[in-house]
Amino acid sequence: MQYYLFDQHLERMPEAMLPLNIRGVRFGEGCFETMCFVNGKIRLGALHLKRLQHSVSELEIQLPVLFTIQWLQQLLTQSVDLYQNWRIRVTIYHGGIDFNINPSPAYLSIEIQPYHPPKKEIIVSALYPVQPALYAYGAHKSLNYQLYTYAIQYAARKEVDDVLLVNHQQQIIESSIANVFVVKKGELLTPPLITGCIAGVMRENIIMNFGADEQMITISGLDECEEIFLSNALGIRSVKEWNGKKLAQTKADEIRNSL
Incomplete structure (x- = not known):
């Protein structure tokens, strides 16, 4: 309708x-x-x-x-x-x-x-580079969706569920349709808005209610994470593994159960 x-x-x-x-x-x-x-x-x-x-x-x-x-x-x-x-x-x-x-x-x-809840586990094993001019106004959910369309198509070619967008400094921005959270040494982290990521409502909810800190997350830093998950208004999706390393989903389950 x-x-x-x-x-x-x-x-x-x-x-x-x-x-x-x-x-x-x-x-x-x-x-x-x-x-x-x-x-x-x-x-x-x-x-x-x-x-x-x-x-x-x-x-x-x-x-x-x-x-x-x-x-x-x-x-x-x-x-x-x-x-x-x-x-x-x-x-x-x-x-x-x-x-x-x-x-x-x-x-x-x-x-x-x-409404159909998102899959609980997904595979994310690809990175999509983004030029600085393209993420300057990323905080708004603009009608100009070209960047994300390209990223979604890139994920399909790689035969994965989603990709992580990275900037010219090799820092994680977000995925093609969601914000990114990681658990590193027990600490819950998410990229700050200055990277150009969408100011997601679920992102803000997690920051307010689960104490997530905004920090730059590098590509190399992902290898040190115990958990990676993606969030948007529709729900939480856990990344199953990264670079061959099986990831936990403890924090993601906690947040899912709170919704």
Whole structure:
């Protein structure tokens, strides 16, 4: 199911159409949030809204006044089967038609699909290099997804589940679809936002509630880790092994069990 919000009126696809002349369509200006609607509530809803508000502020997009997590939950409650869990993608498009500097109204689309928890264990054995210019604005979930599309295709060619993005200093940034966490000498670590990684809501949740520290993680440092796992709003995936070394998933299981 897919819906679009125009002038605070929700319309279901295929009747709704995005105007082709707005900046969000013509130039890929906008952002998105992928959320889990579980047991009638949006998981980590406050963190999703916090990130979304920061992104639209940076992109000079004006959200509709009615847009709150409570409004979205109410809308979903009226639209879906509450006995099933759902994956929700909210996409915000810049609604301006010129390049003025005043905040422009947003166009919203809301896509609804069944939620399937991610695999518990995955294989990650490849690295994908990223040029500095490409990760300068990485903290936002921009509509420009080209970098991650390339990384996903690279993983498929390598016949692995995911790849780790690395910068020119051989430091880990994130994976193609998730933030990276490692356990090294008993300490839980994740790359800082300065590397260009997405400011993930699950990442922030783990930092706040499980005491993860933000530190640079090098490629060579991965060999010293007891555990590597990936996180996004949909869940936690443990890396099965790295460079032939079998990895634990104790901390990942602890976090999974808390959700």
